[in-house]
Amino acid sequence: MVQLCRPCIQQKSKRRRDPPHSRLKAIGEARHLNSHIGASREQDYQCQNCGAIWLYDSDKGSSGWLLMASAT
Secondary structure (H helix, E strand, O other), X not given: OOOOXXXXXXXXXXXXXXXXXXXXXXEEEEEEEEEOOEEEEEEEEEEOOOOOEEEEEOOOOOOOEEEEEOOO
């Protein structure tokens, strides 16, 4: 497993309303979801520095940024 770059380490502490760091690029299509607490959007991102994969979830009950995998 590759070590996370400094921006990804800092991304781990970001909240739902915080933007992605400058080297996180959206991959694939955004997923629009409806739940009992309202609509939300999920988007996958990949870091162009270290290859880490992130999930962004805009749902009110979500912390926002979730590290899914780091490159091997």
